[in-house]
Amino acid sequence: MRSLTRRISMVAWSVILALFLTIFTQGIWSVLLITNLEINPAIPWAVIVMASLLWLIWQYLSGRWWPVSTSEARRSYLRAKPIPREVFTWAFVAGMLSIMALTGFWIVLFQLVKVPGNALPDFSSYPMLTVVFVLVMASIVGAVTEEAGFRGYLQVVLEREVGGPAAIVIASLVIAPGHGLTQGFVWPTLLFYFFVDVMFGVTAYLAKSILPGIAVHAIGLLTFFTLVWPHDAARHLVSESGADIWLWMHVVQVFVFTPLAILAFRRLARVVDKQPAG
Secondary structure, X not given: OHXXXXXHHHHHHHHHHHXXXXXXXXXXXXXXXXXXXXXXXXXXXXXXXXXXXHHHHHHHHOOOOOOHHHHHHHHHHXXXXXXXXXXXXXXXXXXXXXXXXXXXXXXXXXXXXXXXXXXXXXXXXOOHHHHHHHHHHHHHHHHHHHHHHHHHHHHHHHHHHHXXXXXXXXXXXXXXXXXXHHHOOOHHHHHHHHHHHHHHHHHHHHHOOOHHXXXXXXXXXXXXXXXXXXXXXXXXXXXXXXXXXXXXXXXXXXXXXXXXXXXXXXXXXXXXXXXXXX
């Protein structure tokens, strides 16, 4: 009973930490960004402040500073160790192929079902340099906090308790309410992000590191920030205006890149199996 209680408390602590890390860090970024754009939008000082804060958070999560007694545990839970180049490459390739498939999936869903979408700030009145730095930093903040909190700390604990596949699914479900709060509790949005989170969970599990996932996650967010979400408002439902050539192109995109991503993940698993133990 004592062992069961300890395991439950460990999982609960990991869930709270993952949610707090994501919400707290992204909340700070939002406050810094709003303040920066209101006071002096020509100088993106919020990016520098946030980069410094993110570095401090990363250092602590990876085992630096007090208390020394938890350093090794923090380093283990973060799961940010360097990995062989071949493993990183295949994890990155599998992730980017998945991003291509998921991009098409989002656009197709958006034209099949009416969803609220992802509201973006209007940056048209701000200097281009500021916009570029802000979008890059927003992508990095989202990638680092979610990968560290959910694919690192939470999923590592869950993998030790329930195994890899179940851990990936549970971690993806735990983060779902966060997506719903910002983008609506509608099944297309939740389904899309479930696939996204499973993909990142599989990447971390197979590669045994969150580093490839952070790179893919940041590029994926930047892609959606610049190429996908800004055009959502102009998309029309198939039920209202019929299917056009762009819809079918994105359907093909999903059916081409999904099997390619699966093959890349299979290759990643084989590459990892060939690596020497330890």
